[in-house]
Amino acid sequence: MYSRTYKAIVSVPPLLWVGLFLLLPYLLMFAHSFWAVQDQAIVHQWNVDNYRTLFTKPVYLEVLLRTMRIATSVTLCSLLLGYPLAYYLSFHAGARKELLYQLVIVPLWVSYLVRGYAWKTILGSEGVLNGFLQYMHLTREPVASLLYSPFAVVLVLTHIYTPFVFLPIYAALEHIPRPLVEASQDLGANSAQTFLRIILPLSIPGLLAGATFAFVLSLGDFLAPLLVGGASGTMIANVVQSLFGAAYDWPLGAAISVCILILIVSLLFLTERLEKRWSFK
Amino acid sequence: MNPSAASSAQAASSAGGVLLEVRGVAKRFGARDVLKDISLNIASGEFITLLGESGSGKTTLLRLVAGFEQPTAGEIWMSGDRLDTIPPYKRRVNTVFQHYALFPHLSVRENVAYGLRVKKTSATEIGGRVEEALQMVKMEEFADSRPSKLSGGQQQRVALARALVNRPLLLLLDEPLSALDANLRKQMQSELKALQRELGITFLFVTHDQEEAMALSDRIALLRNGALEQVASPREIYAHPATAYTAQFIGQTNLLLGEIRGSIATCGVLRWPFEAPDTPVTFSLRPESIRICAGGVRLSSEVKFRASIRQQLYGGASELLEVDCGGQLLRVRIFAHGPLSGEHDFVFSIADAIRVQE
Numbered sequence: 001m002y003s004r005t006y007k008a009i010v011s012v013p014p015l016l017w018v019g020l021f022l023l024l025p026y027l028l029m030f031a032h033s034f035w036a037v038q039d040q041a042i043v044h045q046w047n048v049d050n051y052r053t054l055f056t057k058p059v060y061l062e063v064l065l066r067t068m069r070i071a072t073s074v075t076l077c078s079l080l081l082g083y084p085l086a087y088y089l090s091f092h093a094g095a096r097k098e099l100l101y102q103l104v105i106v107p108l109w110v111s112y113l114v115r116g117y118a119w120k121t122i123l124g125s126e127g128v129l130n131g132f133l134q135y136m137h138l139t140r141e142p143v144a145s146l147l148y149s150p151f152a153v154v155l156v157l158t159h160i161y162t163p164f165v166f167l168p169i170y171a172a173l174e175h176i177p178r179p180l181v182e183a184s185q186d187l188g189a190n191s192a193q194t195f196l197r198i199i200l201p202l203s204i205p206g207l208l209a210g211a212t213f214a215f216v217l218s219l220g221d222f223l224a225p226l227l228v229g230g231a232s233g234t235m236i237a238n239v240v241q242s243l244f245g246a247a248y249d250w251p252l253g254a255a256i257s258v259c260i261l262i263l264i265v266s267l268l269f270l271t272e273r274l275e276k277r278w279s280f281k
Numbered sequence: 282m283n284p285s286a287a288s289s290a291q292a293a294s295s296a297g298g299v300l301l302e303v304r305g306v307a308k309r310f311g312a313r314d315v316l317k318d319i320s321l322n323i324a325s326g327e328f329i330t331l332l333g334e335s336g337s338g339k340t341t342l343l344r345l346v347a348g349f350e351q352p353t354a355g356e357i358w359m360s361g362d363r364l365d366t367i368p369p370y371k372r373r374v375n376t377v378f379q380h381y382a383l384f385p386h387l388s389v390r391e392n393v394a395y396g397l398r399v400k401k402t403s404a405t406e407i408g409g410r411v412e413e414a415l416q417m418v419k420m421e422e423f424a425d426s427r428p429s430k431l432s433g434g435q436q437q438r439v440a441l442a443r444a445l446v447n448r449p450l451l452l453l454l455d456e457p458l459s460a461l462d463a464n465l466r467k468q469m470q471s472e473l474k475a476l477q478r479e480l481g482i483t484f485l486f487v488t489h490d491q492e493e494a495m496a497l498s499d500r501i502a503l504l505r506n507g508a509l510e511q512v513a514s515p516r517e518i519y520a521h522p523a524t525a526y527t528a529q530f531i532g533q534t535n536l537l538l539g540e541i542r543g544s545i546a547t548c549g550v551l552r553w554p555f556e557a558p559d560t561p562v563t564f565s566l567r568p569e570s571i572r573i574c575a576g577g578v579r580l581s582s583e584v585k586f587r588a589s590i591r592q593q594l595y596g597g598a599s600e601l602l603e604v605d606c607g608g609q610l611l612r613v614r615i616f617a618h619g620p621l622s623g624e625h626d627f628v629f630s631i632a633d634a635i636r637v638q639e
Binding site: 177179180182183184185186187188189190193197198201202278280 | 347348349368369370371374375376378379380382383384385386395396399400427429443444447
């Protein structure tokens with residue numbers, strides 16, 4: 001048994017940390033969202049105008065919807081890349097497993113900015129891809145829509161978040177006891193049936209965790225749209241950033257943040273329920 | 282393979298109704314020969330056990346028949362068709378796995394229905410056959426439970442039902458009872474045996490437990506370092522072990538090392554007539570073949586000797602004595618007798634001393 005003093009000593013620093021750097025900022029943000037700006041200054045005047053603006057001015061809803069579309073696309077693309085990769089590594093890579101695993105992980109060590117800029121040089125109108133297309137005489141003029149578009153944002157975010165999707169799926173697949181796969185074959189199921197009836201259902205918790213990572217991280221991303229998004233690829237985090245920065249409308253920025261927070265928390269709650277539903281320990 | 286194993290394998294094939302033929306099968310993992318030139322015929326309806334220590338290759342042989350591994354050499358045939366070249370899901374063979382391998386996300390009913398469902402059997406037929414299979418193993422009331430809610434014995438029954446519902450020609454059982462506690466194990470042994478009699482399905486059973494093998498099998502195939510040591514019925518293999526290894530692995534025995542000279546076998550102070558050319562020799566003499574001699578006439582077919590009692594281990598119905606006979610320690614099993622000490626006369630029948638290969 002630990003003494004009360006010991007418990008108090010070890011629990012106070014983390015509680016203090018959470019209180020000061022998590023709960024207090026949230027509280028401030030929540031309060032700000034109900035305040036207003038008058039004459040370039042924030043006044044503590046309680047109102048719900050910020051939320052009204054949010055839901056009546058189409059520009060914010062439009063960006064929010066676009067953000068969710070982009071996040072959904074990123075989630076789907078990184079699942080389509082990450083799941084087969086994890087499946088191959090876990091079940092068929094044999095001796096190359098360790099090496100391939102490291103190769104998937106290595107990009108995580110490279111700075112996000114570097115990867116973002118790399119895509120700029122690939123997608124730009126003077127970039128590698130356009131040069132190649134022209135060289136092959138597939139286009140006469142450089143394709144301008146490659147860079148500074150929602151497409152570019154989805155591409156970059158997919159590149160960045162695929163390892164995050166891969167990891168939990170790979171862990172889930174590695175945890176499937178191999179005798180289950182043999183039992184399925186033994187009972188007459190071919191590879192496709194075994195995958196659909198045994199492997200896929202048992203990897204759903206990993207799949208959900210991966211999808212949640214990709215969706216939530218993309219939803220709050222502001223670097224990729226800043227680097228490669230252009231005007232048509234602006235996402236909600238960029239709006240929040242500008243409201244807190246140049247526009248100096250902290251209350252509206254806070255209101256948007258609260259909405260995103262509620263969205264993400266309900267999503268996490270939902271996926272956690274689903275993950276529990278699909279785990280069998 | 283030694284001569285006795287070969288003759289036994291032939292016996293099964295000449296009896297007709299051969300279901301499975303293993304022809305010169307070898308398996309190599311890297312630089313390790315796990316199985317070396319195994320030939321074995323299994324008759325239809327037979328309960329045959331692959332017995333051996335861990336690492337003897339028994340599970341590998343089972344996995345070759347199931348199709349989870351490919352033989353490095355040799356062929357496996359079933360009912361006149363080549364078996365080792367077709368994938369596991371096309372074989373009319375089902376397996377009960379060591380740790381059951383029940384699908385955790387499916388109910389007991391769905392687990393049992395799995396094999397029929399993937400073969401696109403009609404729903405009504407699946408329903409009927411699954412019910413029947415669950416009744417057979419007395420698990421109807423757990424049909425809607427998840428496997429994780431079941432005890433080891435219950436999971437075992439579900440695994441059996443899941444395999445048998447497919448009406449396999451051959452059922453493979455990979456140490457299915459090893460995870461159960463002793464009492465449940467005995468009970469499941471007799472249920473398994475009864476089930477096999479009733480269904481008439483051929484069972485290929487893998488175990489390292491010689492008592493289990495003796496109790497269940499029609500024939501035992503004893504494996505040692507990837508080769509067949511002896512294949513015979515439990516009674517045959519116990520009464521006439523071909524090798525010293527078999528004699529020691531199956532039951533307890535006394536190995537008597539000695540020589541034959543001038544048609545007399547001499548092992549330490551023990552001597553008896555034995556018709557054979559002069560050679561060094563090993564005999565196996567079961568502890569229960571030796572009795573305490575109450576005096577009276579000694580038959581010419583018996584060997585009598587005097588030995589002092591070193592140790593007495595009481596075991597309920599019987600007790601095991603360790604006796605010293607001219608420096609040679611012998612184990613003697615007698616009916617419970619009461620405390621013994623000092624020197625006694627012992628006797629065994631010459632016919633019970635079985636000459637074995639080293």
